Amino acid sequence: MTETFISKNLFLRIFSTLKQAIKGDENFDYTSGSIKKAVILLAIPMVLEMMMESIFALVDLYFVGHLKQSSFAIQTVGLTESVMTIIYSLAIGISMAATAVVARRIGEKDPVAAAKAGMQAIIVAFVINVFISVLGFIYAKDILLFMGASEKAAIYGINFTRIMMGGSLFVMLLFLINGIFRGAGNAAIAMKSLWIANACNIILCPMLINGLGPIPSFGLVGAAIATTIGRGIGVLYQMYHLFNGRGVLKIVSSYFIPDFEQIKAIVKIATPGVLQFIIASCSWIFLAQLVATTGGDNGSAGYQTALRIMMFFILPAWGLSNAAATLVGQNLGANQIERAEKSVFTTAKYNVIFMGTIMVFTLLFGSYIVSFFTNNDVVKNVATEALQTMSLGYIFYGIGMVLINTFNGAGDTWTPTWINFFGFWLFQIPLAYLLAKHYNLGPTGVFMAIPIAETAITLASIVLYKRGKWKTIKV
Template sequence: MTTAPQPSENNFGRIFALLKQSLQGKEMDFTQGSMRRAVLLLAIPMMLEMIMESVFALVDLYFVGHLEHGSEAIQTVGLTESVLTIIYSIAVGMSMAATAVVARRVGEKDPVAASKAGMQAIVLAVIFNTFISIAAFIYATEILKLMGASEETAVLGTPFIKIMMGGSLVIMLLFLINGIFRGAGNAAIAMKSLWIANIANIILCPLLINGLGPIPAFGLTGAAMATTIGRGIGVLYQVYHLVNGKGIIKVKLSYFQPQYEQMMALIKIATPAIFQFIIASCSWIFLAQLVATTGGDHGSAGYQTALRLMMFFMLPAMGLSNAAATLVGQNLGAKDIRRAEDSVYMTAKYIMIYMATAMVIIFLAGHVFISFFTEDQQIRQYAAEALNIMASGFIFYGIGMVMINAFNGAGDTSTPSWVNFFGFWLFQIPLAYLLSKYFNLGPRGVFIAIPVAETGIAIAGYLLFKKGKWKTIKV
């Protein structure tokens, strides 16, 4: 006589099977079947992917924070990351365009058109990045000074920012190719490329920063070298899976020849998407500069430390929200508007649970995390205050991310751009300036302005999503 399996055993088996399938690295059709299963199959590798992206900044921050000029080094890493957000904006904007078009073509069951769209996106991204990276490399020192860094910090950080900006093409390709894979429903490849890049970075960071045997100690510059090499290895892994011919997306040389209609279609989606993220990035750059001028080097280093920790918790949520983009794109391609809408609400439900959990963890243990990155008490004090204030809006951050990714997945990149313009430039920046300067709150005023503005953006995004213009977008 056999004993029937217990419910807990069945649940564990289903969870394990779901986890295994999500990590296999195969393109999937998300236009049918269980919606909950579809969200989780995409969300698991996407969250793990973004966890790895957040580890990049934390690894650099940890090692450079223990250098002789720790305060200046932390500030340089933070300010450089703020400048790199311009590159990230272009990369994410192009990635969103690629995801939207590739997902729509996959939903329409047209893999050739999906492949052509992906290759044309790569061509456009390389062109965009070339001009920006060259200019940033030439004016590296001036950029750091413009961001509010002291003369000493700017001089110390020049080699770091030159390497990071000069090698920014790998950042661009890492984001973009992952967007192509996500549009095709293969989030696992995107995740694995970040894991490989991060493992390389974790190994190379201590070697190149501190030196070992015949390897000299490059200090702060070594952190930039390690990160750039690590990301380059991740891109090579992506390229291998693009050209091996086993997936939906195929690579042919003819697909790289400029195709006017396809390029214009991508540019039409990518341009507002790029501005969407540039608007947000410029806001963060202004806030970083405002903290640096009102709080000095210690205030700036504390803010940058808190920001890196906050992003560590938020990037997995961004990965989860990316699931909405793929699901909306594929289901609109399959002409199933109701399923596209339902996928957004289910993703929002999961992200609220995650963000609420992250908020509690930060409130209880944020000071412990901060202590890993610096021994300077003044930096710790600023970082703890910034982290607690900014984390108070986590649930609204999550809702806003899902709504924005839903618009982007539908190809409606203009709506989030306007939401960001009003939310960041016409509300967050003036509020931060008033609180920090006029009301003499200093850096604290900047910290307060962040969750207040993000809450407004989340509410606006939800109301516009309910209005439903995104359902009519053609890509």
């Protein structure tokens, strides 16, 4: 009888926590109480948010993978996404700065300063993205050719790339505003905005790609239109909750007047944050180009298929690790250093369990997963090899993500920038080139270089985390 009561009580507590995480609770104090509950409340919506972000690419990949010219279509989607990682880098870097500053101000119990900082970050993002969108739209074909696409593939995919690059403002705002909500401790709004954006994309993608009734078939271009519209609707949802005055952050129009001291402070934190992801993104772009030149169109399509599938698994782990950024930022703001450290350890433990499970699943069922996205046997074989090889480093990816977010959440964005510089540019790229070209392993050499470099980056992060510089950063 007693055991039944305890089990029922435990179930009710777990259900209550899950419900609270999905619903969102800005009144929860992340600087006191149970650390496990704090991690769960933040991690669940963050994991679901990142799953939704990864589904964007998978939905596009699935539908375009069944077009007549599927090799060209998959390659275009993959190469465009590889270039879009530069935009993601800018968005993530600025959103990390916003998360760090907003979380620190919330930890100091100063929501007014937190709201002002968030709005100044939006100004910075908007100005930067105007230039990127225009250049991306104009030079879409040149971008595809530079990435290793053939002339035919570049002509086939030019309009897809134009729309994706032209609509990059929505990508920027999705990441940034979600970063503001996460810093304030409301990860649920960030999650729901991606739910809505994805639902729109899933509905619109088949309609615009294949046509439906009076709606004509746009083919590959339809995927870009659907994705851009979906993200735009997600941003509108964010805006509604940001400006309705019901949350912790109360926004007024005066917060949009440029405050150059605040902008300078945000840029100071964001610059290395942007650099660390641009460094990583440029590495991925080089690897994509190396695979395209050594493996041809089919090799490139296989690698891009594997990469999209891998990101589907990696992004939820990144979402879980984002919990460390918020907890570290708020607890450092409240001068709770020991609690910040415990939060990092708890988050890392959960991420290791998650990524270890995914690694086993990928090794066992990799070929079945790949076959869902392409009917081309050559592409399928390359994708399976790439996916299973890259999955060997999943556990180290999981630990590394938490430590990177720990540094960023504390405002110590230079440490992971230097880690990425040495790990990607001075180790991963030369290693991939050496294996692919010198030892004539081709795409296989590139696949091998990825988990090796990621493992080295994680080991370096552990050493620098233990030195503790991140605990002393002021933002």
